[in-house]
Amino acid sequence: MDWHGPAERLADQVTDPDSRWLSTVTHVPRHELVPRWWERDADGSGWALHDGSSDPVAWMRAAYSDRSLITRVGTLHADHARIGDRAHGRPTSSATMPSLVVRMLRHGRLGDGLSVLDLGTGSGGLTAYAARRIGDQHVTSLDVDPHLTRAAGDRLAQLGIFPHFVTADATHHVPGTYERIVSTVGLPAGPGLRPVLAALAPGGRIATTLGRTCLIVTGWKQINGDVVGRVESDMAGFMVTRSGDDYPPELTELLTAARSAEGEEVSAGRYPVVDVANAWELRSMLEIAVPGVEVAYEEVDDQTRTACLVHPDGSWARASAEWTDPPEVHQSGPQKLWTALERIRNRLNVEGSLPLLGAQVRITPDGVCRFSRGGWSASLGNAG
Known part of the structure; x- marks a missing residue:
C-alpha cells in the first residue's frame, strides 16, 4: 500500500509549512501502528471492530485522517478481538488524533539531547514522532497496559525506531528522571500526581491535562520542587489514567x-x-x-x-x-x-468567559494544583 501520499497530506493538515514536525508526521506510517480499531455502532449501543487488512481503503482513510481511533474498549483490545466481535464499555486506549499529538509535543518544548517521557503509550504515535525528531535514545514511553507497551515496541521496531518502553502505573511509580514529560492521559491532581512530579528533573517541563478536565497545563519545575506554569489557551479531552485493566465501575x-x-x-x-x-x-x-x-x-x-x-x-x-x-x-x-x-x-x-484559560498554575510536590487569574483563585487535589 502506498501510504506516503496520505501521510504527506496529513502532515500538511496538522502542521504548518515551516514546522519542524512536518517531516516527522510525513515519514511515520500511522497505519502500521493501528492495524485494528473500534468504531461506535450506528445506534450507539456498542463498538464494532474494524480490521485494516480486510479493508485497506478504509484503513488508509482512517489512519491518515486527523481523528482519534479507539483501540481498546473495556478490557478488550482490538488486537485481540475476532472479526464480527462487538465491544461494550468505555474506551480505555486510543491512537490520539495527530494534530493533538503535535500540539502536545509543541507544548512540551522538546529539544535535542533532552530526555523525554511519553506518558500514555497508546498506539505509540507520540513516541514515534518524538523519537523521529530527537532520537529514540532520548525517548521513554510508559503505559499501565503491558500489551500496549509490547505492541508499540514491536511495531516501532519494524520501522527502525527503538525507544525505551516501561510498563508501570504512573500514579504509583515512575522510574527514572526526565527533562520533558508529555502526557496524553488526564493525570489526577493530588497524590496520584506525585510520582510524575518526582520524575521531572529540576528545570524540566511538563505538558499534561488534568483528569476530568480538558485543561492543558504546562509548567517548569523549580528548585524547591514546585511546578510553575499556566493553563494553555487550547484544550484537549484525554482519557483519565487508570491503574488496572479497566476503569472502576461508574456510579x-x-x-x-x-x-x-x-x-x-x-x-x-x-x-x-x-x-x-x-x-x-x-x-x-x-x-x-x-x-x-x-x-x-x-x-x-x-x-x-x-x-x-x-x-x-x-x-x-x-x-x-x-x-x-x-x-x-x-x-x-x-x-x-x-x-x-x-x-x-x-x-x-x-x-463573557471563565477564568480558566490563561490562568497561572502552581503545582506543589504533593500534587495540589493552585490556579489564579486576576482576583480569582482555586485549587484542585488534596495533599492526602
Whole structure:
C-alpha cells in the first residue's frame, strides 16, 4: 500500500509549512501502528471492530485522517478481538488524533539531547514522532497496559525506531528522571500526581491535562520542587489514567436513580440543558468547583434533552426539557450539583468567559494544583 501520499497530506493538515514536525508526521506510517480499531455502532449501543487488512481503503482513510481511533474498549483490545466481535464499555486506549499529538509535543518544548517521557503509550504515535525528531535514545514511553507497551515496541521496531518502553502505573511509580514529560492521559491532581512530579528533573517541563478536565497545563519545575506554569489557551479531552485493566465501575446505581427518581429539591432551571461532557470549559470548571462529578447526557428524538450529574458523596441532579426550554431540575444529596453548574454558566454569561484559560498554575510536590487569574483563585487535589 502506498501510504506516503496520505501521510504527506496529513502532515500538511496538522502542521504548518515551516514546522519542524512536518517531516516527522510525513515519514511515520500511522497505519502500521493501528492495524485494528473500534468504531461506535450506528445506534450507539456498542463498538464494532474494524480490521485494516480486510479493508485497506478504509484503513488508509482512517489512519491518515486527523481523528482519534479507539483501540481498546473495556478490557478488550482490538488486537485481540475476532472479526464480527462487538465491544461494550468505555474506551480505555486510543491512537490520539495527530494534530493533538503535535500540539502536545509543541507544548512540551522538546529539544535535542533532552530526555523525554511519553506518558500514555497508546498506539505509540507520540513516541514515534518524538523519537523521529530527537532520537529514540532520548525517548521513554510508559503505559499501565503491558500489551500496549509490547505492541508499540514491536511495531516501532519494524520501522527502525527503538525507544525505551516501561510498563508501570504512573500514579504509583515512575522510574527514572526526565527533562520533558508529555502526557496524553488526564493525570489526577493530588497524590496520584506525585510520582510524575518526582520524575521531572529540576528545570524540566511538563505538558499534561488534568483528569476530568480538558485543561492543558504546562509548567517548569523549580528548585524547591514546585511546578510553575499556566493553563494553555487550547484544550484537549484525554482519557483519565487508570491503574488496572479497566476503569472502576461508574456510579451506576446513583446514575440509575438520577434518571428517574424524585429529587429532594425540584425547581425550574435557568439555562437550557447542556451536554456537560462536551462543553469543555464548563466541564473543567465544574471539576474544580465540585471534584469527582460524573456526567451523563441523552437526547430522545432530537427533542427531549436530559443531563445527569452524580457525585461519590451521593449527590445527584437531573435536568430535562424539550429542546431549549427551561428544564425541570431534580436534585438530592449534600451538594446541589445543578446549582453549582448554573453558577458557572451564570458567570460565563455575565463576564463573557471563565477564568480558566490563561490562568497561572502552581503545582506543589504533593500534587495540589493552585490556579489564579486576576482576583480569582482555586485549587484542585488534596495533599492526602
